[in-house]
Amino acid sequence: MSTYKIVDDAYGKSGVKLLHIKRDGPVHSIRELEVNTQLTLSSKKDYTTGDNSDIVATDSQKNTVYLLAKKHGVNSPEEFAITLCRHFLNTYNHVLKVQVHIELYPWQRAEIDGKKHNHAFVFTPVAVRVCTVRMERNGVPVVESGLKDLRVLKTTQSAFVNFVTDDYRSLPDASDRVFSTVITSRWVYSTTNVDYCKAWNGVKDAILSVFSGPADKGIFSPSVQNTLHLTEKLVLDSIPEINYIEMILPNKHYVNVDLSKFKNVGFAHNDTVLQPLDKPSGNIRAALARTLPSKL
Known part of the structure; x- marks a missing residue:
């Protein structure tokens, strides 16, 4: 007879939206957040027997987000997430x-007439700035x-040449191409003694x-x-508090439109009118980590 064990579980409240206003006299500052909380309990009886006596309701978790925002303010999303984690554990x-x-x-x-507005x-x-904080008891x-x-997007100083040539290749070498991507990145800190906004x-x-x-001459990219x-x-190299970073760079292709086929009104050469192609696209991902501890 087979036996089973719950090996991972969590529950919480998703999409808790809030706007926090910090009022320093006539100068106001705002932070608008969307918060997701997840708790893992010591018992599994809510799952296995339907006993809800240990459940901190997701509605209670939502209320906690609002109450702690009022009590502590929101300096950075990382600091507020740490505050929430510590509250639930304590x-x-x-x-x-x-x-x-x-x-x-x-x-x-x-900015109005070159001057930053007090409250607009x-x-x-x-x-979009994101963060995730995980914390276990003790x-x-x-x-x-x-x-x-x-x-x-940049319009030049990008190439992709000398890649594998075989029976499946149809893409020509591109010594000068448009380089465009939508960047996703995440990184992990080796300490909590960090100016997270900086x-x-x-x-x-x-x-x-x-x-x-550089603004006047750019920089050459041989590949994504x-x-x-x-x-x-x-x-x-520049932020010693970070010990791991991952980036995902999908290609957002722009290809030259072939205008040479229009015999009487077309153009033999065209590098100014391009067609965006969303799918399919290449997708490049890599992570870099320190091999030695950072000296902070």
């Missing part, structure tokens, strides 16, 4: 581990930050620097893989 002895995932909505202070904001979705927080939906902006700046190069690797290396 309040409920039968909670073994907690995971909190947060997305920060990209609001920026409006503009939604600027250059990239453990320390494991903080993972990240970004997604960072869409970038570090997040540092990663974003490193991504844009390696992709773009090489650009990805150089970016991750720069992040680890």
Whole structure:
């Protein structure tokens, strides 16, 4: 007769949205978050026997998010996630581990006549900031930050040549092509003694620097893989608190439209009118980690 064991479980509240306003006199600051909580309990009787006596209701978890935001404020999503993890573990002895995932909505202070506004904001979705904090009883927080939906494009200084030639190849060498991708990245810190906002902006700046190069002359990319690797290396070189980073770079293809087939009105050469192709696309992923402990 077969026997079974629950080997993994968690439950929580998803999509808890909140806007926190910090009021310093006439100058206001905002953080809009979407929070997901997950708890793992010491017993499994809720699953195995239908006994709900240990369950911290997901509605209670939602209320906790709002109450702790009011009590502690929201300085950074990472710090708020750590606060939530510690609260659940300290309040409920039968909670073994907690995971909190947060997305920060990209609001920026409006600028009017070159001056930042006291209380007006503009939604600027250059990239979405995310974080996940995991913590077990008697453990320390494991903080993972990240970004997604960072869409970038450059019109030159990108190539892809000298790849495998066999019976299945149809793609020609491209010595000068459009390079476009939508970047997703996540990274893990080796400590909680971090200025999380400074570090997040540092990663974003490193991504844009390696992709773009100097404003007047750019930088050459021989492949998406090489650009990805150089970016991750720069992040680890410049931010010692990070010990692991992963990036995912899907190709967003733009191909030259063949205008030569229009005999009387067409053009033999065209590198200015391109057609976006969403699917299928290449998808490149790699992670880089320190082989020696970071010296902080």
